[in-house]
Amino acid sequence: MKWMIFQSELWFLIMGGVFLVLAMLPRHHPRRDHLTAVVMALVGMAICLASIHFSGDLFFQTYRIDRYSQVFKVILAMGLFLVVMLCDDLSGVEERLHPEFYALLSLCTLAMMLLVSCVHLLTIYVSLELSSYCLYILVAMRRERRVGSKSGLKYFLIGAAASAVMLFGLALLYGATGATYVVDLIKALPPKMAHPMVAVGLMMTLGGFFFKLAVFPFHFWAPEAYAGAPNQVAAYIASASKVGAIAILLRVVAMGGSGAGYLVHLLILMAVASMTVGNLSAIVQKDFKRLLAFSSVAQAGYILVGIAAMNAAGFTSAVFYAVALLLMKLTCFMVVVLVAGEGRNPSVAQLAGLHRRAPLLALALMIALFGLAGIPPTIGFTGKLLLFRAAMQQGYFYLVLIAMVNVVISLYYYLLVIKAAYLLEPSEPQAALRLSLHHQALAGFLILAMLLIGFYPRYLMDVARSAALLLL
Amino acid sequence: MPLHSANFPFLSAILIACLGGLLVVLVLPARRQKEIKWVSAISSAITLVLSLTLFLAYDRHLGGLQFAERIAWIPALGISYFNAVDGFSVPMLLLTGIVFFTGVLTAWEMTHRVKEFFALLILLVLGVFGLFMSLDLFFIFVWYDVSLFPMYLLIAVWGSTRKEYGAMKLTLYLLAGSALILPGILYLVVVSGLETFDMTALMTAGIFSPAQQKFAFLLFYIGFGILAGVWPLHTWSPVGHVAAPTAVSMLHAGVLMKIGAFGVLRLGIFLCPLGWQHWAPLMALLATVGIVYGVFVGLSQTDLKYVIGYSSVSHMGIVGLGLATVSVEGLNGAVFQMFAHGVMTALFFSSVGYIYDRTHTKQITDLGGLSRVMPRASGYLILAALAGVGVPCLASFWAELMVFIASFKVYPIYGGLAICALVVSALFILRVVQRTCYGPLDDRWRHLADMTPTRSLPRLILAAVIVLFGFFPSLMYNLVQTASIPLIGGLP
Numbered sequence: 001m002k003w004m005i006f007q008s009e010l011w012f013l014i015m016g017g018v019f020l021v022l023a024m025l026p027r028h029h030p031r032r033d034h035l036t037a038v039v040m041a042l043v044g045m046a047i048c049l050a051s052i053h054f055s056g057d058l059f060f061q062t063y064r065i066d067r068y069s070q071v072f073k074v075i076l077a078m079g080l081f082l083v084v085m086l087c088d089d090l091s092g093v094e095e096r097l098h099p100e101f102y103a104l105l106s107l108c109t110l111a112m113m114l115l116v117s118c119v120h121l122l123t124i125y126v127s128l129e130l131s132s133y134c135l136y137i138l139v140a141m142r143r144e145r146r147v148g149s150k151s152g153l154k155y156f157l158i159g160a161a162a163s164a165v166m167l168f169g170l171a172l173l174y175g176a177t178g179a180t181y182v183v184d185l186i187k188a189l190p191p192k193m194a195h196p197m198v199a200v201g202l203m204m205t206l207g208g209f210f211f212k213l214a215v216f217p218f219h220f221w222a223p224e225a226y227a228g229a230p231n232q233v234a235a236y237i238a239s240a241s242k243v244g245a246i247a248i249l250l251r252v253v254a255m256g257g258s259g260a261g262y263l264v265h266l267l268i269l270m271a272v273a274s275m276t277v278g279n280l281s282a283i284v285q286k287d288f289k290r291l292l293a294f295s296s297v298a299q300a301g302y303i304l305v306g307i308a309a310m311n312a313a314g315f316t317s318a319v320f321y322a323v324a325l326l327l328m329k330l331t332c333f334m335v336v337v338l339v340a341g342e343g344r345n346p347s348v349a350q351l352a353g354l355h356r357r358a359p360l361l362a363l364a365l366m367i368a369l370f371g372l373a374g375i376p377p378t379i380g381f382t383g384k385l386l387l388f389r390a391a392m393q394q395g396y397f398y399l400v401l402i403a404m405v406n407v408v409i410s411l412y413y414y415l416l417v418i419k420a421a422y423l424l425e426p427s428e429p430q431a432a433l434r435l436s437l438h439h440q441a442l443a444g445f446l447i448l449a450m451l452l453i454g455f456y457p458r459y460l461m462d463v464a465r466s467a468a469l470l471l472l
Numbered sequence: 473m474p475l476h477s478a479n480f481p482f483l484s485a486i487l488i489a490c491l492g493g494l495l496v497v498l499v500l501p502a503r504r505q506k507e508i509k510w511v512s513a514i515s516s517a518i519t520l521v522l523s524l525t526l527f528l529a530y531d532r533h534l535g536g537l538q539f540a541e542r543i544a545w546i547p548a549l550g551i552s553y554f555n556a557v558d559g560f561s562v563p564m565l566l567l568t569g570i571v572f573f574t575g576v577l578t579a580w581e582m583t584h585r586v587k588e589f590f591a592l593l594i595l596l597v598l599g600v601f602g603l604f605m606s607l608d609l610f611f612i613f614v615w616y617d618v619s620l621f622p623m624y625l626l627i628a629v630w631g632s633t634r635k636e637y638g639a640m641k642l643t644l645y646l647l648a649g650s651a652l653i654l655p656g657i658l659y660l661v662v663v664s665g666l667e668t669f670d671m672t673a674l675m676t677a678g679i680f681s682p683a684q685q686k687f688a689f690l691l692f693y694i695g696f697g698i699l700a701g702v703w704p705l706h707t708w709s710p711v712g713h714v715a716a717p718t719a720v721s722m723l724h725a726g727v728l729m730k731i732g733a734f735g736v737l738r739l740g741i742f743l744c745p746l747g748w749q750h751w752a753p754l755m756a757l758l759a760t761v762g763i764v765y766g767v768f769v770g771l772s773q774t775d776l777k778y779v780i781g782y783s784s785v786s787h788m789g790i791v792g793l794g795l796a797t798v799s800v801e802g803l804n805g806a807v808f809q810m811f812a813h814g815v816m817t818a819l820f821f822s823s824v825g826y827i828y829d830r831t832h833t834k835q836i837t838d839l840g841g842l843s844r845v846m847p848r849a850s851g852y853l854i855l856a857a858l859a860g861v862g863v864p865c866l867a868s869f870w871a872e873l874m875v876f877i878a879s880f881k882v883y884p885i886y887g888g889l890a891i892c893a894l895v896v897s898a899l900f901i902l903r904v905v906q907r908t909c910y911g912p913l914d915d916r917w918r919h920l921a922d923m924t925p926t927r928s929l930p931r932l933i934l935a936a937v938i939v940l941f942g943f944f945p946s947l948m949y950n951l952v953q954t955a956s957i958p959l960i961g962g963l964p
Contacts, residue, residue: 355588375621375647376614385610385654389549392658400658404651411647415624415640423628423636455614458546465548 005054005065008047008073009117012110015040019103028095034088037102041081044109048077061181062120069117071467072247075323076116079240080109082330083232085442086337092230092344093141101141105236108134112244116251119182121170124248125163128208131244132159135237139229151228158221162211169204172197185255193256193263202256203266209252212245215304216274219297223285226293231340234289235333238296239326246303246322250315253307254471267308268399274301275406283413288346291413292332295372298410299325305403306387309394315468317386320460324371324383324453331368331446335361338433348417352424358433362421364443367450369414374407378454386461475556475672476538482526483539483555483605486565489518490598494591502587509580512590516573519601523562523569527951530562535954537607537672545610550661550668554608559955560807563948564604564734567814570937571726572597574930578822579719581829582630589630592622593719600727604734609657609669612739616653619731620646623712623724630717633775633834638715645708649698653735656691660684660743675742677964682746689747692740693755700732701788703762710781714834718825721777725784726818730810733791737807741795745963752796756879759792760886767897776824776834779904780817783860786897787813787868793890794875797882798963803956805874808948812859812867812941819934820856823849826927827908830920836904841913846922850909852931857905859938861898867941870949 003010018040022033052070057063083105093101111131118124136159140152174180176197177188192198207218214222226234256263278298285291303325306317338361339354340346355362371380384407388400435443453460493515497508530538540556557565575593582589599619606612620643627639661669664679680688698705709729713721741748766786773779787809794806826849827842828834843850859866862873872894879887923931941948 370621376617381614381617385658388654389658389662392655392662397655397659400655401651404654405648408644408648408651412640412644415643418624419628419636422625456545458548461546461548 002056002058005051005056006058008044008051008077009110009113011044011047012106012113015044015106016103016110019099019106023099023103028098030090030095030098033098033102034084034090037084037087037105038081040106041077041084045074045077045081048074059123061183062123063114063117064119065117066470068247068251068467068470071319071463072116072243072322073113075243075326076109076112076240079236079243079326079330080105082326082442083236083240085438086235086334087232088436089337089341090230090232091341092143092232094143097141101138104134104138108138108236109240112240112247115244116247118248119251121174121180121182121185125167125170128166128212128248129163131241132163132212135233135241138233138236139225141233142228142230147228148230151224155221155225159211162208162218165204166208169201169207172201173205176201182251182255189256199262202263205252206249206266209245209249210270213242213249213300213303214293214297215270215300216277216297219274219278219300222297223290223293226289226296227287227345231289231333231337231345234292235330235337238292238329238333242296242300242329243322243326246318250307250318250468250471253310254315264308264310267304268396271301271304271308271399272402274298274304275403276301279406279409279413282410285413286347286349288336288348288351288417291348291417292329292336295410295413296329298406299372301406302384302387302403305391305396305399308396308399309390311390311393312465312469312472313386313393314390315471316461316465317383317390319464319468320386320457321383323460323464324379327446327450328368328371328380331364331443331450332372334439334443334446335365338435338439348420349424351417351420353426353430354421356432357430358435360435360440360443361433364447365421366418367447369417371450371454373411373414375411376454377451379450379457380454382454382457475540476531476534476536477541478539481539481541482522482529483557484541486519486522486601486605487598489515489522490594490601494594494598497587497591497594500587502585505583505586508587508590509576509582512576512594513573515594516569516576516597519597520569520573523565526557527562527566530557530559530951532950532954535559535958545608549610550666550670551610552608552670553611554670555605556607557605559952560734560737561604562951563807563811564730565601567730567811568597568600568604568727570933571722571814571818574818574822574933575719575722575726577930578722578825579717580927582717582719585629589626592626593723596622596626596723597727600723600731603731607671609661609671609674609739612735613650613654613657616731616735617647617650619728620650623720623728626720627712627716630720631715632717633714634711635715638711642708642712645698645705649695649732652691652695653739656688656695656739659691660688671738671742677962680744682750685744685747686750687747689740689744689751692744693736693751696732696735696739697758698732699729700736700792701729701762701785702732702758702792703765703785703789704758706762706766706785709785710778713781713784713821714775714777718821718828721821721825722818725780725821726814729784729788730814733788733795733806733810736795741959749798749963752798755792755796756883756886759789759796760883760889762786762789762792763890764893767893767900770897771900774836776828776836776839776904776908777821779836779901780820780824783897783901784813784817786893787817787860790872790875790890793879793883793886797875797878798960799878799882800953800956800960801874802878802882803959804949804952805871805876805878807952807956808945809868809871809875811948812871812938815934815937816856816859816868819852819931819938820860822931822934823853823856826923826931827853831917836907838914839908839917840911841909842917843909844913845917845920848923848928852928852935854905854909855935855938857901861901862894865939865942867938867945869942870945
């Protein structure tokens with residue numbers, strides 16, 4: 001029964017298969033597709049939760065199931081479920097493509113789940129590519145062909161270049177150490193960290209993950225892809241896809257051990273550049289999705305602050321922040337999806353009067369934005385506190401100071417969004433947004449989760465710590 | 473520092489009263505404006521009664537930290553929900569209770585988006601109460617931000633003159649302060665090596681080296697100093713005062729600016745006493761510049777609220793000067809001044825708010841002779857002005873007197889300058905009073921009605937407090953020195 005530990009991945013494989021079959025049926029039933037997706041994603045989340053205590057190895061030890069991977073699988077499954085919940089008005093994608101849409105979403109989630117469990121360079125690469133390819137197609141699925149294809153193509157070209165660089169980096173690492181298993185690399189790498197081949201190889205490898213996480217200077221695809229993709233896909237890229245990237249980045253960085261001064265310097269440099277560039281670029285954005293894209297770049301910078309600490313506290317905080325990011329970004333995109341209608345891109349100005357049209361949604365948006373800006377008592381604040389505390393433990397006082405200055409900069413544009421939602425009146429009177437019951441429940445759940453975990457983070461911290469400790 | 477608990481969790485009860493009021497307001501439908509106001513009034517009345525009880529029940533012979541409550545919150549990080557009060561925080565809690573209650577009553581005529589207004593107001597006060605009673609650095613920071621971010625919407629939605637600009641400027645300035653405070657907190661927590669956010673543990677002498685204390689004190693001084701209106705970081709404050717609606721101005725000038733001074737006192741001075749002694753000359757210099765600057769800029773203002781805004785900068789400078797003397801009298805005077813200034817400014821803004829609601833102008837040149845049509849409103853305005861000038865037998869007189877006595881011992885030049893500035897401020901405040909309340913009455917204002925006795929209730933309470941502490945300053949003095957004497961005595 002060794003295969004039982006593989007059940008969560010199997011389930012998402014089945015889910016992908018089911019939608020492939022549905023795609024072949026002649027009649028289109030968007031409602032049926034959506035319901036199937038919601039139910040299957042929910043079951044998937046339950047299966048992931050049930051298998052959180054599993055551990056073991058598969059496929060000649062290239063695949064490890066442990067607390068770390070299982071925690072991330074739960075987060076990923078939750079991300080998929082929340083995104084699917086937003087898909088009931090999937091007007092950004094043509095109806096006949098809906099089954100493919102869900103199939104690609106579930107396969108992408110599957111790929112990320114594989115990614116977090118992979119402990120072999122090749123399988124890491126293959127799963128990363130699988131998830132990327134799903135996303136390339138998803139981005140291009142937009143109903144307005146021109147927009148979708150343009151950003152999809154751009155995303156694909158930059159992504160292909162990044163993965164080529166990464167593959168080269170992996171080859172260099174193999175050449176320097178003769179190892180492809182992460183377990184062997186953990187032993188072989190630290191003494192050789194100063195070797196130029198290892199240094200170049202490691203940096204190129206990291207480049208691939210930085211691309212996924214949209215860290216400066218690998219972030220150029222992000223605003224294009226966010227703006228060009230269907231809103232739900234953008235939500236997925238901003239949330240679940242980032243979680244997968246954080247997970248694998250942590251595993252690879254941890255592989256280098258503490259003996260890598262330049263790795264830390266690189267991470268710090270990227271963190272500072274990413275935060276600053278992301279926040280400054282976000283200030284001038286008028287399109288809400290582009291603004292969120294640049295805010296993602298900045299958020300990736302905050303996470304690197306914690307990862308650069310290279311200690312248990314830092315890795316714990318990164319896992320914690322992954323959850324925080326998922327919840328906050330999904331809340332923002334929930335507003336995007338519900339306000340935009342017809343699958344169009346909302347501008348910040350279009351949020352005007354939201355507090356009257358949908359008070360619950362406006363409240364959720366405000367809490368998510370305050371969370372992204374790091375204002376207590378939200379999950380985003382607690383996450384940042386943990387990240388910064390970890391960096392401070394390593395004595396990076398100025399890094400923390402720069403990060404806090406960035407927090408203040410970011411507050412400016414978040415406040416502009418809040419101002420639009422709470423202060424501005426729409427130029428022409430707009431009807432109230434009728435939130436369906438499940439959207440109300442979803443908004444309520446997100447609000448409660450962001451506030452409660454922010455105020456009482458103890459349980460999530462314990463989970464994150466138990467996962468992160470396995471990396472060291 | 474000795475720690476005493478009580479049978480009843482008074483401190484949490486205050487927070488629960490706010491939180492309960494907030495939840496009820498959130499649940500009530502927006503059109504039930506009357507109920508929302510009543511719920512807010514009741515919740516604020518409960519906090520007032522509780523804080524008054526604390527003020528009376530605090531054992532002045534015992535001293536130290538009383539009414540302590542502690543619950544482990546995140547043991548892995550050494551964070552606990554830890555509240556206790558000493559001679560410094562009890563007056564602040566009482567001040568918050570008074571200003572909250574009178575602020576809610578002042579806002580009684582509010583009709584625009586009432587539910588959100590009172591919800592945000594209560595949230596703000598919740599943060600303020602939490603900050604004054606908390607002794608855990610994590611919670612102090614959380615409460616600090618909870619008390620600040622409602623300000624943005626409170627000013628931007630319900631404010632007046634250049635409200636969006638004022639709101640944005642205020643929020644960014646104050647959160648820029650938190651960009652220094654959080655690194656400061658984390659720095660101290662990490663270098664202490666104790667893995668705890670508990671202030672009483674971190675206050676143990678000898679944990680931090682002199683260099684660390686000097687460094688951290690500067691972070692706290694600048695970070696909280698922004699909120700306390702320390703010159704030259706004060707520019708958000710007059711703009712914010714002017715833009716804010718009346719009740720928010722009251723809380724903002726009356727209570728929020730005190731958070732800044734209290735933060736310097738609680739975090740800076742308690743945790744880094746050596747840093748305090750090191751930087752005291754700088755604090756004294758900036759405070760004196762603030763006092764003089766506030767008065768002279770105030771002289772040239774034509775907007776009533778700007779006048780009060782700049783006089784607040786000047787009065788908060790007196791608090792800073794008191795803290796900078798590193799002496800028992802200075803600390804007593806500073807804390808007393810925080811209290812007195814809070815009540816006085818609240819009364820000032822409350823009276824001006826009443827006049828503004830009737831005349832729709834805050835320009836001094838437009839007003840005049842108001843004492844003939846609204847004698848009560850003018851009476852309160854004049855009383856607040858006299859208190860601001862420092863007339864004997866009103867609360868702020870004693871506070872300023874103590875600060876000046878203390879500062880003459882340490883910084884005679886600064887003390888002299890401050891007194892001269894106070895004389896000039898008397899000139900300009902009295903001129904304002906003369907222009908608005910006396911002189912020829914404009915025909916436009918002839919039909920205006922005076923405050924009804926119910927309307928004047930919040931102002932009456934504030935005026936009574938000013939007079940009470942003016943006649944019996946020892947009520948406050950005895951309390952504050954239970955904290956200041958041990959603090960100065962414990963200095964290395």
